[in-house]
Amino acid sequence: MSEQEKTKVMFVCRTAPYGTIYEQEAIEAMVMFGAYEQDISVTFTGDGVFSLKKGQDTSLLGKKNFSMTYPILIDDFEISHIYVEKESLEERGLTEDDLATEVEIIDRNSLKQKMGEMKALLPF
Amino acid sequence: MLHIVKKSPYESSAFSDAINYMEQNDIMLLTEDGIYAAKKGGKFEGALKSLMQKNAVFCLIADVKARGIQESEIIENVKVIDYKGFVEKVVEHNPMTWS
Amino acid sequence: MKLGILIKEGPYMHQAMDTAYNFILAAMESGHEITGIFFYNDGVYNRCATLEPPRDERNIMKLLTELELKGVRLIVCVAAGKRRGIVNQTVCKVEEISGLGQLLELCITSDRTITF
DSSP states (O other): OOGGGSOEEEEEEOSOTTTSSHHHHHHHHHHHHGGGOSEEEEEEOGGGGGGGBTTOOOTTTTSOOGGGGHHHHHHHHOOOEEEEEHHHHHHTTOOGGGBSSOOEEEOHHHHHHHHHTOSEEEEO | OEEEEOSOTTTOSHHHHHHHTOOTTOEEEEOGGGGGGGBTTSTTHHHHHHHTTTSEEEEEHHHHHHTTOOGGGBOTTOEEEOHHHHHHHHHHSOEEEEO | OEEEEEEOSOTTTSSHHHHHHHHHHHHHHTTOEEEEEEEOGGGGGGGBTTOOOOTTSOOHHHHHHHHHHTTOOEEEEHHHHHHTTOSTTTBSOGGGEEOTHHHHHHHHHOSEEEEO
16 A cells, blocks of 8 residues: 555544553554554653653552553554654653653644644544 | 534643644634633633634534523634534534543 | 544543534534444443433433434444443444444544544
8 A cells, every 4th residue: 555545543642541541542542553554643742641651560550551562563563653742741841761662752833733634633 | 623622621731732732724612611711701711812813713502501601701702603513613624632 | 524433431421422412413414424433432331232311311322323223333342342341242232343443444434533
């Protein structure tokens, strides 16, 4: 399939992990979507950036540590891009070094543009 | 784009996050508890008015009426629309929901 | 225009399904096509067969079944459903249960995908 024929879909992750199930079920959807050879990207903005914080240890919660999935999303699950909004990181006292995986940190204005190019935006 | 805000601005960052993501020609629709952002005299009146210098803002009549807000209590230039109007806005703009 | 619908919240607790329902009716009256309604997260509860609100209250499950009779495709995510006990025995119609690929399919085939 040529790049032009692919449908551009973006997950917009705005919720922090563990407090609700949104992050977990968003990941499950990302992993599935990756198999369909479309152009799938993932954006973390607002409290969503907390999902990428490194050093998460969920052993006392009795839940899976979902941050382990992010480093393999691109290579194993064919996700095209993982974007993190620079302003949201800064507001929350986080830097690139705090993140559990390599991502594209971009500013809000660039993200706006990318959102405008999407066929569908899926907020989580 | 059409930015749909469905949470009260007093409760959630949905309204201010949506504002941050609005480009020229984008519009905003306030629905459900989001309509409280359109009430005159509230804390967000200034933010909404400054947004409206560049972008059009709509609110859903069903949600406004249900919550006892009179049209006279809605900030000037916020346009009140019904579900058919909502559909028209989705046809005109790609939607993003902020909750 | 072809409109795909994603429902992420359950019935009654949130207004999402009510807003979506009214939106869908208005869209159909205006001549638009609803390509499908995909139920994800707690949204799967909207298709729980045993919902029984008080008689004088709207029955969201039945309203959705009426939409289905009008030709709207309803899709309950199998994984989100299983997690919450919405399975073959408890869903309104077994045929509605399907995979996440159907959500992507909605995004591909619809002119607009709107989340409630």
